[in-house]
Amino acid sequence: MTYCVGLLLNEGIVLLSDTRTNAGLDNIAVYRKTFLFEEPGERVVAILTAGSLSVTQTAMALLQDAIEDPDGEHHNSIMKAPSMLKVAEIVGNTLASVRQDIDAKMNAAKVSTSASLIVAGQRRGGAMRMFLIYPEGNFIEATQDTPYLQIGEHKYGKPILDRVVTMETTLHDAQKAVLLSMDSTLRSNLSVGMPLDLTVIENDACRATLQRRIEAGDDAFREMSEAWSQALRDGFSRIEI
Amino acid sequence: MTYCVGLLLNEGIVLLSDTRTNAGLDNIAVYRKTFLFEEPGERVVAILTAGSLSVTQTAMALLQDAIEDPDGEHHNSIMKAPSMLKVAEIVGNTLASVRQDIDAKMNAAKVSTSASLIVAGQRRGGAMRMFLIYPEGNFIEATQDTPYLQIGEHKYGKPILDRVVTMETTLHDAQKAVLLSMDSTLRSNLSVGMPLDLTVIENDACRATLQRRIEAGDDAFREMSEAWSQALRDGFSRIEI
Helix, strand or coil: CCEEEEEECCCEEEEEECCEEECCCCCEEECCCEEEEEECCCEEEEEEEEECHHHHHHHHHHHHHHHHCCCCCCCCCCCCCCCHHHHHHHHHHHHHHHHHHHHHHHHHHCCCCCEEEEEEEEECCCCCEEEEECCCCCEEECCCCCCEEEEECCCCCHHHHHHHCCCCCCHHHHHHHHHHHHHHHHHHCCCCCCCEEEEEEECCCCCCCEEEEECCCCHHHHHHHHHHHHHHHHHHHHCCC | CCEEEEEECCCEEEEEECCEEECCCCCEEECCCEEEEEECCCEEEEEEEEECHHHHHHHHHHHHHHHHCCCCCCCCCCCCCCCHHHHHHHHHHHHHHHHHHHHHHHHHHCCCCCEEEEEEEEECCCCCEEEEECCCCCEEECCCCCCEEEEECCCCCHHHHHHHCCCCCCHHHHHHHHHHHHHHHHHHCCCCCCCEEEEEEECCCCCCCEEEEECCCCHHHHHHHHHHHHHHHHHHHHCCC
16 A cells, blocks of 8 residues: 655645555565656656555656656656646646556456556646646546545544645645544555655745655754644543533 | 444443435435344344445345244244354345345445444343454454444544543443544545434443434534644644644
8 A cells, every 4th residue: 555645736736655655465565656847947757656666667667668758758757748748648647647557467466456646746837737647548637626635545544634624734834634534544554664755846946945854863853743642632521512 | 335333331331323325426314323222131232334224224125024034943033043143144145145146246346245244132141242254254253442332434544443442431421432433534525424323321220321413504513523633733732843
């Protein structure tokens, strides 16, 4: 499993992913699930991945190949695409095609593969946009009404987002919100695990303005987690029924 | 869908269920999911139900029939069973047999049915016990380490239980905890809905000491829900990162 969350706010984009992958409970490993493609000042595209590792790794490798292909006509390069919508289409088509290939191989074993992605970014002169790409390659977009997207184990961390996140949330508060959302998920699902990758993309910067890996023993994260538990217990004890 | 939760505490048992059933999003109805069997002072058994309504209704009807059968040898009456463990076995066997019957009928349509139950109670001279009965009829029991059980849509309401409930929690706080756990679930899953049925069974009373239906417009519940949202937002704004 996995938990990735992205917020699309007036001030910018905030993304957080865990790094745990597992094939059964007895085979776990750490893999980065946040991928950043940037030409600073011109274009930034961040992709968060959930689902079958063989699908997401192959899809990311193909996207990278298309960017680097010197002879290509750039029609599949997300660094040349004329809009974020076109980026989402390229990523969606790549994901769908990889998934179909691998699914065909898996069919004999009656096993199915799946993966979904969050794609967020901005190109110079365009607006920030954020998409959730489904395993079939179709996608939805974050909006004013629902300025966040989640993939993977999304339920435990949703109540806090519902209560505190709007388009007007500051980037500082947004980092707190995604970290607390992740904290609730980490406590309840063993297949979501540290370290975490936090990315912030300020509006119109067209580059990642913050990239931070939060390791398992991180003091600040632990203190925040404990303070939140205490705040919940304090709030609970003050409620009248 | 459904959300039912039960707490087994030193002071007693606290149970809460919603009442929404649905066959698709366009066909919803209100059905009680908490069933109480009691001989006050002697024995109390409460059963909470989740899953296919045709399975749970039939299972509850068969359990009631076995209690009322004047010629029966009581070997299937949960009101005559010599222990709560035996009650759980009878309920488990009844559920498994009903589910198999209905599943066989559904097989032709390639549809599967499922249901799970929480069974909690006490007989005079025995200890309070609480079980989660799986669709196959096997069961697990609440313990000191994990004094709560959930069936149905359990994820949204789990973080608050994890943080505030222990065996030492008072019955007053326990009612607050299950209501807030339900509140988080109601906000996030449309297939869980008001009204709610709250039941409290005090230790050694061997009867339901509180049975309360909380209707959709209930002022106290709404105020508690709003106070909790405010407490979360206040707690959030005080956390430092």
